[in-house]
Amino acid sequence: MFETRVLSEPNPTGGQAPHEPDSNTATGMDNGNAPIPEDLSEPSWAPSTELLRDFMADPTATQARYSQARYSQAMREVLSARPHLPPADESAAAAASPFVMYSREQWSALSDQTPLPLRQDDVNRLRALGDPLDLAEVDAIYRPLTALLQIYATGMVKLRGQRADFLGESSRVRTPFVIGVAGSVAVGKSSVSRLLRELMSRWPGTPRVDLVTTDGFLYPNRELVEHGIMDRKGFPESYNRRALLQFLAAVKSGAPEVSAPVYSHVTYDIVPGKSQVVRAPDVLIIEGLNVLAPPRITVAGNSLAVSDFFDFSIYLHARPADIEQWYISRYRQLRRTAFKDPQSFFREIASWPDEEAEQHARRIWRDVNLKNLVENVAPTRSRATLILEKDSDHRVHRLHLRKL
Numbered sequence: 001m002f003e004t005r006v007l008s009e010p011n012p013t014g015g016q017a018p019h020e021p022d023s024n025t026a027t028g029m030d031n032g033n034a035p036i037p038e039d040l041s042e043p044s045w046a047p048s049t050e051l052l053r054d055f056m057a058d059p060t061a062t063q064a065r066y067s068q069a070r071y072s073q074a075m076r077e078v079l080s081a082r083p084h085l086p087p088a089d090e091s092a093a094a095a096a097s098p099f100v101m102y103s104r105e106q107w108s109a110l111s112d113q114t115p116l117p118l119r120q121d122d123v124n125r126l127r128a129l130g131d132p133l134d135l136a137e138v139d140a141i142y143r144p145l146t147a148l149l150q151i152y153a154t155g156m157v158k159l160r161g162q163r164a165d166f167l168g169e170s171s172r173v174r175t176p177f178v179i180g181v182a183g184s185v186a187v188g189k190s191s192v193s194r195l196l197r198e199l200m201s202r203w204p205g206t207p208r209v210d211l212v213t214t215d216g217f218l219y220p221n222r223e224l225v226e227h228g229i230m231d232r233k234g235f236p237e238s239y240n241r242r243a244l245l246q247f248l249a250a251v252k253s254g255a256p257e258v259s260a261p262v263y264s265h266v267t268y269d270i271v272p273g274k275s276q277v278v279r280a281p282d283v284l285i286i287e288g289l290n291v292l293a294p295p296r297i298t299v300a301g302n303s304l305a306v307s308d309f310f311d312f313s314i315y316l317h318a319r320p321a322d323i324e325q326w327y328i329s330r331y332r333q334l335r336r337t338a339f340k341d342p343q344s345f346f347r348e349i350a351s352w353p354d355e356e357a358e359q360h361a362r363r364i365w366r367d368v369n370l371k372n373l374v375e376n377v378a379p380t381r382s383r384a385t386l387i388l389e390k391d392s393d394h395r396v397h398r399l400h401l402r403k404l
């Protein structure tokens with residue numbers, strides 16, 4: 001079963017992506033026993049830029065070159081580094097950064113100048129999402145964010161029209177405004193994406209908003225097992241990147257109907273024969289761990305990234321120790337609910353002693369999800385248009401918006 005594989009057989013090579021000869025897969029590493037500290041947010045060591053640079057360039061080679069202790073130090077540095085983000089008062093550093101930083105106070109002050117305050121029916125709809133949403137947070141952070149997204153979306157429609165006029169194009173294809181939402185497992189991508197879908201659909205310019213998660217583009221478990229990468233679910237090579245790129249290319253070229261496969265968190269697998277159809281919405285939100293991953297060179301010499309199809313992207317950042325806590329809380333809740341479903345991949349775990357289940361969750365977090373965060377997800381952070389920094393209570397305390 002998956003959990004024993006994760007514990008006893010970390011895949012040392014990472015494996016090759018099924019059907020994807022062009023993939024340059026993230027190489028695996030057996031650091032299952034790496035001493036990962038509880039609190040990664042307060043580094044108590046002098047940053048080693050050389051080690052950090054080596055780590056970002058090639059984690060596996062770096063691991064081989066340095067001792068386990070120094071390698072763990074590099075992991076901590078990557079995870080605790082603030083994303084190119086100078087404090088607002090350091091003007092020289094701020095000028096050099098591709099981002100402008102806003103404190104929670106600065107950002108939430110925009111709420112007053114933002115039209116469409118939340119009405120009771122919005123509140124009801126948001127509550128119906130089932131996410132533990134704090135409505136004050138929605139008003140302070142996500143209402144101004146939706147107004148900003150509206151400016152970008154309407155700006156794009158205008159730009160497209162002007163460009164078509166200039167180029168003398170006769171046909172005007174309406175294509176969706178595509179927003180990518182990236183970040184670690186359990187950082188809150190699904191919750192934020194569902195919220196944005198609800199909020200954006202209130203605006204006159206973007207009434208039809210669809211949401212697709214890249215989970216549907218994971219290879220089915222059968223193929224992951226066949227290729228020896230079942231313990232790397234969520235790593236770049238576990239996705240059918242080609243199918244995802246084809247899906248986005250079709251959406252972005254204005255295809256009237258495009259289908260995406262569907263993943264079930266209950267069966268922990270792709271649902272055979274099921275698909276989600278996207279019918280030329282005004283906005284498409286695409287949510288997933290690796291949506292900001294850099295392009296890979298194909299055998300034909302082309303290179304394409306999922307984010308090439310994005311008009312705007314959001315990276316959700318939080319301290320790894322906080323994300324671990326959210327992961328564990330969600331796991332506890334699932335043990336009481338979804339794991340009891342006879343269809344659940346994890347049904348046996350529902351009857352395990354609490355202690356054993358808890359240890360299992362922490363091991364999966366450390367050996368799979370934290371590892372993926374360090375190696376693949378966090379390094380893509382500075383490619384986003386907007387970075388939201390969440391505190392342990394899920395409140396956004398800082399935002400970093402890419403300069404225009």
Ligand SMILES: Nc1ncnc2c1ncn2[C@@H]1O[C@H](COP(=O)(O)OP(=O)(O)OP(=O)(O)O)[C@@H](O)[C@H]1O
Nearest residue numbers: 132133184185186187188189190191192326330394
């Ligand atoms: N704003 C919030 N307030 C309170 N809890 C939240 C908030 N956002 C997310 N959570 C909780 O944090 C956990 C992780 O959130 P979510 O499932 O949205 O993460 P995710 O990034 O989509 O994870 P995955 O990649 O595993 O699908 C969930 O238990 C969710 O209820």
Ligand SMILES: CC(C)(CO)[C@@H](O)C(=O)NCCC(=O)O
Nearest residue numbers: 185215233234235289364368369
């Ligand atoms: C499906 C993903 C990859 C992303 O949502 C994630 O929820 C997952 O299942 N990760 C694999 C390790 C784990 O079971 O947490």
